[in-house]
Amino acid sequence: MARITVIIPVYNRPEEVVELLDSLTMQALKSEVEVIVVDDGSVKRCEAEVEPFKSQLDLKYIYQDNQGPGRARNNGAVYATGEYLVFLDSDCVLPSDYLKMTIDHLDRQPFDCFGGPDKAHQFFSSIQKAISYSMTSLFTTGGIRGGKKKMDKFYPRSFNLGVRKTVFDKIGGFSDMRYGEDVDFSMRVVENGYTVGLIDDTFVYHKRRNTFKSFFKQVFSSGTARIELASRHKGALKLVHLLPALFVIGIPVSIALGIWVHWAFALCLPLWVALLVVDAYFETNSVKVSLLSAVSGLIQITGYGLGFLTALWHKIFSRDKKYVAFRNTFYK
Numbered sequence: 001m002a003r004i005t006v007i008i009p010v011y012n013r014p015e016e017v018v019e020l021l022d023s024l025t026m027q028a029l030k031s032e033v034e035v036i037v038v039d040d041g042s043v044k045r046c047e048a049e050v051e052p053f054k055s056q057l058d059l060k061y062i063y064q065d066n067q068g069p070g071r072a073r074n075n076g077a078v079y080a081t082g083e084y085l086v087f088l089d090s091d092c093v094l095p096s097d098y099l100k101m102t103i104d105h106l107d108r109q110p111f112d113c114f115g116g117p118d119k120a121h122q123f124f125s126s127i128q129k130a131i132s133y134s135m136t137s138l139f140t141t142g143g144i145r146g147g148k149k150k151m152d153k154f155y156p157r158s159f160n161l162g163v164r165k166t167v168f169d170k171i172g173g174f175s176d177m178r179y180g181e182d183v184d185f186s187m188r189v190v191e192n193g194y195t196v197g198l199i200d201d202t203f204v205y206h207k208r209r210n211t212f213k214s215f216f217k218q219v220f221s222s223g224t225a226r227i228e229l230a231s232r233h234k235g236a237l238k239l240v241h242l243l244p245a246l247f248v249i250g251i252p253v254s255i256a257l258g259i260w261v262h263w264a265f266a267l268c269l270p271l272w273v274a275l276l277v278v279d280a281y282f283e284t285n286s287v288k289v290s291l292l293s294a295v296s297g298l299i300q301i302t303g304y305g306l307g308f309l310t311a312l313w314h315k316i317f318s319r320d321k322k323y324v325a326f327r328n329t330f331y332k
Contacts, residue, residue, distance in 0.1 A: 003032040003103060005082030009072035010039055010090040014046035021053045023094040029103060034058040036076040041066025070174035070181040077168055085168055089159040091207040093121065101201045112194035113163040115156025118206035130292035131208045131215050133283055134300040139276050154198045158182035159206055167194050180225025187233045212295060216303045223307025227315055244305030
């Protein structure tokens with residue numbers, strides 16, 4: 001039995017799957033691992049790209065009708081034989097010691113569910129680096145996605161999430177949530193009394209979105225999902241999740257106060273942007289990336305806040321109690 005089964009859902013991203021599989025072939029302990037690629041109804045199927053790797057990896061390719069990444073992961077788990085399941089997004093690339101670090105840590109401290117952080121590779125585009133900064137910075141997300149400094153409990157995310165297969169089966173895998181299904185999964189693991197932990201050293205290089213437009217849709221959807229998570233899990237809504245919505249409300253208020261009361265109120269947004277740019281520069285050592293981080297940071301926090309407020313409005317004032325953003329353009 002393979003010690004670990006890596007499950008990769010993919011939709012219309014054959015080139016990315018090649019990069020991820022290539023990084024898996026370079027792992028020191030690849031013989032300990034089986035890999036399952038689940039093609040979620042892609043128009044651009046990746047079967048031909050996957051085939052050459054079958055000589056280097058214990059690899060299965062599964063095709064299903066389009067059902068979303070949660071169900072694609074569940075389908076992959078049906079075929080898994082590993083003691084642990086590790087879920088990776090198709091736009092990730094692994095450092096060469098990823099599997100060894102993971103297995104070594106589990107030998108010392110066998111979590112029931114675990115996750116690691118994500119980083120930007122030096123060869124990523126400047127926009128990808130800026131987006132990566134925005135999604136991991138304490139200034140924009142509170143560090144809740146895997147940083148050592150964070151404002152909320154760590155819940156593993158599906159771009160880099162591992163779980164015992166027995167635990168996965170007992171809690172029923174991923175739910176039918178369109179967005180936020182990975183956080184919902186991690187919360188159910190915690191609520192059922194299983195151990196969850198962050199493994200700092202098992203990071204992945206995560207490309208994320210490559211345009212600001214697609215990034216806005218991603219974070220807007222995450223904001224809407226927070227309302228659904230709050231309705232499913234008692235205590236799931238924390239102060240850190242309210243901050244983007246307060247930011248969205250507070251900025252126009254501060255500008256109005258700057259116009260009608262005192263000009264100093266209007267400095268709130270410029271000061272926040274300046275602090276973010278300085279922090280991004282020290283993090284990335286690039287003027288270009290730090291300036292782009294000002295754009296991606298504003299998109300991240302306002303997009304999430306607008307999504308949160310939109311879903312809250314639908315839940316309280318409309319009949320659409322389970323509002324889902326971009327229902328017909330999930331992957332676009």
